[in-house]
Amino acid sequence: MKNRFAINTFRKYLALFLIFLFGETFGQTTESPLVISPLTGDFYVYTTYNLYQGYRIPANGLLVNTSSGVVMIDTPWDTTQFAPLLDSIDAMFHKKVVLCLATHWHEDRTGGLEFYAQMGIPTYTSVLTDELSKTNNKNRAEYHFLNDTTFKVGQYNLETYYPGPGHTRDNIVLWIPTENILYGGCLIKGAKARDLGNLADADVKAYAQTLINVRDKYSDPHYIIVSHSDWKSTNSLKHSIKLAKKMKSR
Numbered sequence: 001m002k003n004r005f006a007i008n009t010f011r012k013y014l015a016l017f018l019i020f021l022f023g024e025t026f027g028q029t030t031e032s033p034l035v036i037s038p039l040t041g042d043f044y045v046y047t048t049y050n051l052y053q054g055y056r057i058p059a060n061g062l063l064v065n066t067s068s069g070v071v072m073i074d075t076p077w078d079t080t081q082f083a084p085l086l087d088s089i090d091a092m093f094h095k096k097v098v099l100c101l102a103t104h105w106h107e108d109r110t111g112g113l114e115f116y117a118q119m120g121i122p123t124y125t126s127v128l129t130d131e132l133s134k135t136n137n138k139n140r141a142e143y144h145f146l147n148d149t150t151f152k153v154g155q156y157n158l159e160t161y162y163p164g165p166g167h168t169r170d171n172i173v174l175w176i177p178t179e180n181i182l183y184g185g186c187l188i189k190g191a192k193a194r195d196l197g198n199l200a201d202a203d204v205k206a207y208a209q210t211l212i213n214v215r216d217k218y219s220d221p222h223y224i225i226v227s228h229s230d231w232k233s234t235n236s237l238k239h240s241i242k243l244a245k246k247m248k249s250r
């Protein structure tokens, strides 16, 4: 039994090592279905992949390794990775996930909410996200907040901010003041994005102003995490504003 435990533990660490290795070496082009990349300090970006219009598209979420447990911002887009993500978190941090929060009602953010709630993890969305999740038959969180809220978990504060409709009517962003991390979710596109992506549920008229609200509130982000591109450049917000203004004037 002991040996078996040792082998399993070894396997877990090997898998983790490979995730790191491939994540570091090949970044977004890796074929691994789950990549966990260090961002800064206790913050990690995790990435899963799914097909959109025939292309393999990455979807990023955030993990925070706090002294009271791990926070998961948004759930994997790839439904086969709900459990592997938990296993990886367990192997890396030896802590439980104590909070799972989704930033709008689309599948690539909310898909795992019910799975994680069944695993005993408290799941959260805004009230507006919950209403839209219900209308659109998506996974719903167990708990909901009406206004902008600060979640205090361990030594970190995570502030939610609703800047107005854009990618969807309910999209929120998160701000971590100690690290100046702006988590933009699907509202903000990559610094090199050609367009604003999936606009099926977007508010095309309000989009630019909503982004400007984010820019005005958080003037000095050191990191901007976006859902479907890398986070190497903080030019993503400025670039998205340009795209949204162009779209509005069409």
Ligand SMILES: [Zn+2]
Pocket: 106, 108, 186, 227, 228
């Ligand atoms: Zn998205």
